[in-house]
Amino acid sequence: MDAEPNWNRMVRDQWEFHWEHQLRDRLAGLTDDEYLWSPVPDAWSVRPRGASPSQFGAGDFLIDFAYPTPEPAPFTTIAWRLGHVVVGVLAMRNATHFGAPPASYEGWEYAGDAATALDQLHAQLATWTAGVRALGEDGLLVPVGDNEPYPELPMGDLVLHIHRELIHHLSEVCLLRDLHLHTHRTATAGAAR
Numbered sequence: 001m002d003a004e005p006n007w008n009r010m011v012r013d014q015w016e017f018h019w020e021h022q023l024r025d026r027l028a029g030l031t032d033d034e035y036l037w038s039p040v041p042d043a044w045s046v047r048p049r050g051a052s053p054s055q056f057g058a059g060d061f062l063i064d065f066a067y068p069t070p071e072p073a074p075f076t077t078i079a080w081r082l083g084h085v086v087v088g089v090l091a092m093r094n095a096t097h098f099g100a101p102p103a104s105y106e107g108w109e110y111a112g113d114a115a116t117a118l119d120q121l122h123a124q125l126a127t128w129t130a131g132v133r134a135l136g137e138d139g140l141l142v143p144v145g146d147n148e149p150y151p152e153l154p155m156g157d158l159v160l161h162i163h164r165e166l167i168h169h170l171s172e173v174c175l176l177r178d179l180h181l182h183t184h185r186t187a188t189a190g191a192a193r
Contacts, residue, residue, distance in 0.1 A: 008137055011156060012129065015163040019125070023167075026174045027118060034180045035079050035114035046079035046110045046117075059109030063087075078176050081169050082117045083110050089165045090124035093158070096147045098131030132159055 038045060044064035047055065055062035063083045064074070076084070087110075091103035111117035135142075140156035148158060 006137070007140055007156065008133065008135060011140065011159050011163070012132055014160065015166055016129070018163075018167050023170050023174065026177070027121075027170065030078070030114040030118060030177065032113050034177055035082075035117060036077060037176075037180050038075075038077050039176070039179060039183065040075045043075040043077050044080045045077040046083050046112065048112070056105045056108075057110045058107045061110045061112035063105065063108075063110050065105060078114075078173050079111070079117065081173050081176075082121060083108075085166065085169050086111075086117070086120045086124050089162060089169070090121075090128050093162060094124060094127045094131060097144075097155070097158075098127055098134075100127050128162070135159075 036045060046061050046063050049055070049057075049060055049062055052062070052064050054064055054066045056065045057063055063080060087103055087105055087108045091100065091108070094100035095103045111120055135155060140159065141154050143152050144155055144158045145151050150157075
């Protein structure tokens with residue numbers, strides 16, 4: 001064991017442990033039905049272009065969005081939550097800090113199916129993890145800069161924030177998968193009687 005703490009390893013472990021032991025396997029096998037399922041009316045989701053008056057994106061599928069966010073904030077589907085994580089949490093930061101192509105909610109080609117969304121997630125996670133690793137110890141102390149809301153904060157603060165966002169939103173996705181399973185299992189069992 002190292003005599004000196006390795007802060008870069010520790011901040012990566014915060015996320016990587018959770019991913020390896022709790023989230024990755026829970027997201028595997030996500031179906032299109034789960035991905036697009038809306039447990040409540042008027043939930044924000046990812047939809048074909050033109051299916052909603054408030055959509056952002058550049059491809060055939062767009063994400064529901066409005067600024068400012070309505071009060072109360074709309075409930076969001078797995079598709080919306082994965083779109084938010086892929087673009088707003090990861091891709092925009094990967095572009096700003098780790099040399100990835102520019103990304104924005106307005107310019108993203110959102111996934112119309114679960115497999116594509118998971119591929120996008122895995123690609124962005126790989127870029128993020130490699131970027132954080134490459135920061136080393138000293139890079140965690142460098143200010144994040146003007147592309148972030150608090151430019152004077154060190155990169156370590158941003159890394160911890162992004163990891164909290166990933167754990168938070170992807171845990172919500174897992175909960176929605178559980179709700180989908182139990183809602184549909186109950187409905188199927190009731191119909192069989």
